Amino acid sequence: MPALYHWEPNTFYLKPLIALHEKGVRFSSHYIDPTATAFDIRPDCLDASIEVLNNPEREGPMLIESGEVICGSFFMLEFIADFYPGPELAPRDPMLYYRIQEIGQTLGVQLATLVGPLGCERYLLPKLRKRDAVQLNAALSAMEPVERRHVWQAVLDLEGNTQEFARLHSKLAGSLQEIESLLDASDWLVGEDYSIADIEVFSMIHSLPVLTPELLHPGCTPKIVSFLQRMQSRPAVRAALAMSRTGHPERCFVPGIEPSRWLGL
Amino acid sequence: MMAPERPVLYHWEPNSNPGKAMLILAEKGIDYEGHYVDLLAMEQHRPEYLALNPRGTIPTLVHGQNILTESTPMMEYIDAAFPGPRFTPGNAIERWRMRWWMRFFDSYLAPAISMGGWKRFIGPAALERDIGDIEAAIDRIPLEARRSAWHKALHDDFSEAELSESQRRYRYGLYLLEAHLCRFPWIAGNDYSLGDMNGFTLGYAFPSVQPDYCNDCKTPRIMDWLRRICARPAVRKTWSLGRTHLASRLEAITVKPDADKEGI
Numbered sequence: 001m002p003a004l005y006h007w008e009p010n011t012f013y014l015k016p017l018i019a020l021h022e023k024g025v026r027f028s029s030h031y032i033d034p035t036a037t038a039f040d041i042r043p044d045c046l047d048a049s050i051e052v053l054n055n056p057e058r059e060g061p062m063l064i065e066s067g068e069v070i071c072g073s074f075f076m077l078e079f080i081a082d083f084y085p086g087p088e089l090a091p092r093d094p095m096l097y098y099r100i101q102e103i104g105q106t107l108g109v110q111l112a113t114l115v116g117p118l119g120c121e122r123y124l125l126p127k128l129r130k131r132d133a134v135q136l137n138a139a140l141s142a143m144e145p146v147e148r149r150h151v152w153q154a155v156l157d158l159e160g161n162t163q164e165f166a167r168l169h170s171k172l173a174g175s176l177q178e179i180e181s182l183l184d185a186s187d188w189l190v191g192e193d194y195s196i197a198d199i200e201v202f203s204m205i206h207s208l209p210v211l212t213p214e215l216l217h218p219g220c221t222p223k224i225v226s227f228l229q230r231m232q233s234r235p236a237v238r239a240a241l242a243m244s245r246t247g248h249p250e251r252c253f254v255p256g257i258e259p260s261r262w263l264g265l
Numbered sequence: 266m267m268a269p270e271r272p273v274l275y276h277w278e279p280n281s282n283p284g285k286a287m288l289i290l291a292e293k294g295i296d297y298e299g300h301y302v303d304l305l306a307m308e309q310h311r312p313e314y315l316a317l318n319p320r321g322t323i324p325t326l327v328h329g330q331n332i333l334t335e336s337t338p339m340m341e342y343i344d345a346a347f348p349g350p351r352f353t354p355g356n357a358i359e360r361w362r363m364r365w366w367m368r369f370f371d372s373y374l375a376p377a378i379s380m381g382g383w384k385r386f387i388g389p390a391a392l393e394r395d396i397g398d399i400e401a402a403i404d405r406i407p408l409e410a411r412r413s414a415w416h417k418a419l420h421d422d423f424s425e426a427e428l429s430e431s432q433r434r435y436r437y438g439l440y441l442l443e444a445h446l447c448r449f450p451w452i453a454g455n456d457y458s459l460g461d462m463n464g465f466t467l468g469y470a471f472p473s474v475q476p477d478y479c480n481d482c483k484t485p486r487i488m489d490w491l492r493r494i495c496a497r498p499a500v501r502k503t504w505s506l507g508r509t510h511l512a513s514r515l516e517a518i519t520v521k522p523d524a525d526k527e528g529i
Contacts, residue, residue, distance in 0.1 A: 068358050075364045083357035094345035095331050101338035105368075146433070 005030045005062040008252035009240050011116060012060045012073040014203040017243060019077050019196060021236035023086035031245065034059050034254045035124065059148055060256055073203075074104040077196040089196050099190045100197045107178065111204035112256060114172040119211055119253030120155040121165065128156065151255035172208075173215050176224060179205070183223035187230060194234075202231045207250035272343075273298045273327040275314065278511050279503045281375060282336040283324045284466035287506065289340045289459065291499035293349035301508065305390050307402035321407050337367050340459045352462070354453045363453035363460035366445070369438070370464050377434035378467060380423060381474060388418030390509070439471070439478055439487065446486035457494070465494045469504075473517035481521075491518045 004020065004027050006013045020027050063070040063079070070079050078101075081089035091097055128136065140156075143149040158164060179201060182189050189197040206228060208216045218225050231237050241249060274290065274297050276283035290297050302308045302323050310321045318325040318334045326333040328346065333339045344353050354360050391399050399419065406412045417423050442464070445452070452460030468491055471479035481488050494500055495518045504512045 066358065068361075070358075070361055072365050072368070075361055075368070078364060079357060079361040082360060094342045095333075097345070098331075098333055098335075098338045098342045101341065102335045105335060105338065109372075145437075 002027045003030060003064040004028070005032055005064075006243075007032055007034055007061075007254070008244050008246055008249040010207055010249040010252050011112070011119070011204055012256050014206070014240060014249070015073045015199055016061050016063055016076050016080060017240035018199045018203065018237055019080040019089060020084075021239045022089060022199075022234075023080060023084040025080070025084050025086070029243065035127070059254060074108055074200060077104075077199060081196050089194075089199070091191055091193065091195060093191075096191045096195075100195060103182075103189060103197045104200055107175065108200045108204065110171075110175050111201070114168050114175060115204050115208070115211070116151075116253060116255050117155060117158060118165075118168055118172065119207060119251075120255055121158045122211060122253075123251045124253055125155060125159060129159075148255075155255050169212070169215075172212065176205070176208075176215055176221055179227075180221050180223050183227055187227070198227075198231065202228070202237070206231070207253075210250050270329045271296060271298060272347075273300065275300045275302050275317070275323065275325040275327075277302055277304045277309075277323045278507050278509055279466070280470075280507075280511050281379070281466050282322070284503065285336045285340050285463055286324045286326060286343065287503045288462045288466060288499060289343045289352065291503045292352060292462065292497075293343065293347055295343070295347050295349065299506070305509075306394065307399065307405075310402055310405050310407075315407070319407060321411070337371055337463060340367075340463065344459060352457070352459050354456060354458055356454070359453040359455075359458070363458050366452045366460045367463045369441070370460075370467055373434060374438040374442075375467055377431045377438060378470070378474075380427065380431040381435075385474070388421060391415075391419060435475065436478055439484055442468075443484045443487050446490050451490075457497075461490070461494055465491065465500070469495070469518060470511070470514045472520075473514040476517075488518070495519060 002020075002025065004016055006017060006029065009017050060071065061073055061076060063076055065079075065083065070076050078090065090100060136156075140149060140152055143152060179189070186192055188194050189201060205216070205224070209225075209228070215221070216224055232241075244252075246252060272290070272295065274286055276287055276299060278284070279287050287299075302314060304323060308314060309318075309323050314325075315321055317327065317332060320334065322334060324334075324336055324339070326339050326343070328342075331342075333342055341353060344351060354363060396419075403412055403415045403419070406415065449455070451457050452464055468487065471484075471487065472491070478484070479487060495515060500515075504515050507513075
C-alpha cells in the first residue's frame, strides 16, 4: 500500500490527496506539521524525523510507492495519473498532454510563488512573531537545504514590506486573469475533460476566496468561481479536504521549497 | 500516434533549450525544416517571430496547427507524436524520475550555469554588434526577466552575491548529479532517455567552462555519462549544426585523463 506523508489539505499537500482519492487508491496517511518540524530547535529533533529526512525536498508531500520516494507535487500528480488504475486523469493526446505540462511548469510554479507567500504573511507570520527571535534565527540558519532557508527567510522579510506585498498581489491578479481566460473555452483547463491540470490549479487557488476575496469573486472572475464550485462538488475533492485536522485547511501555509527550487536565481 | 507532418523548428545553437528539441528530433530521425534564429542578433524579438511565440523564447516548434514553445514538454510531445524509437521510459517510476531531473536541469542548474554564460559569452558577443541596435532591441523584449538578463550581460552588471549564489548552485547541482549517476547509469534509470538529452544540452559545456569542478577526478561518473552521450551519432549530427564556438565545447568531453597529463 502506498504511503503519503502530508500536512493539511492546502496548496502542495492537497494535490496528491485529491489525485489518490480520484483514483480510488487505498493509501496510508502520515500527517506531518511542517511548521513544527521546521522550527523545532532542539538539536536532536531538528528536522530529525525519518519522514522528513527521507524527503529530498524536506518540505512538501512525499509518496512512497514500491520503495521509491516520489516528491515534487506536480510530478507526483503525473505519477499518480500514470501509475494507478482507475479513472483517466491525463489525456493521451500528445498536444493536450503538452498543455498540462505547460500549466504545471508555468502557471503552477507562478501560483506557488504568489499564493504561498501571501498565505504565509497572513497566517504563518503572526505565529512566527511570537517566537523568540534568537531561537528563530538559530533554527533558520540550521535549515537545510539552503533554498528552503531562503523561502522561510523571505516570509520573515515580508514583515512590513508593503511594496513586496503589493507586487505579489498584483502578479496574482494577473495569474487569475490568465486562468479565467483558460476557462473561456471549456469547463476544464485542458481540453474537454477533467485532468491533473485542474487539480494542480485548484489546489493552489481554493483558499483565495478567503485569502484575497477582492481578486476572486463572481464580478471579477466568474469562470473561476464556477470552476471552484465544480471542483468542490467532486467526491474526491471533498474526501481530500475532509482530511484536515485543523478544520481550516485554507489557513495553513508554509512557503514550500518548490518555488525557490524551480524559479531559478 | 498522430500522422507525421513535417515539423518546423525555430532554433539557435545546439545548446540548452534549443538543443533539446534539435537532439530529440535527430535521435528519432525526424526530417524537419529548421530555421536558425540568431539570438545574438535579437532575431527572437522581431515581430514575425513574436507572432509565433509572443514570449520571444527559443525554440518554437510548429507541427500542423500546433505551436509549442516550452522546450521540455516539447521533447515529450515530439517523442509521443512521431514514429521512431521511444525515449520516454516505459515504467512510471522512471518517468517520474526523468521528469524530476528535467525540472532540476531546467530550473535549478540551467539558471546557475547560464549566468556565467551570459557574462562570458552572450554579453561580449552581443557587444561586437552595434550597441544602439542592441539596446533598442532589448527594450522590445516582452519578458521582464529576459530584459534584465540582457542589460546585465551587456554591461557586465552581475552582482557578487548573484555570481556567488550561481556558483554555489552549480557546485551543488554537480554533487547531486554525480551522486545520482552512482546509483543509475542514466538519468531515468537503466536506459538513455529524454532526461539524458535534456541534461546533456547543458552538461556538454561543464568540462570546458568549469574544469576545476567537473573533471575526471572530481566527477568521474558525470564525465563518463557525458562521453557515452557524446558518442551517439545524433549528438554529433546535432552539434555539427552549430555556427558559433559554443559547439566546439563538445571536444573537451572527449579529452581523456591520460591525454590531460600529457598536455601538462
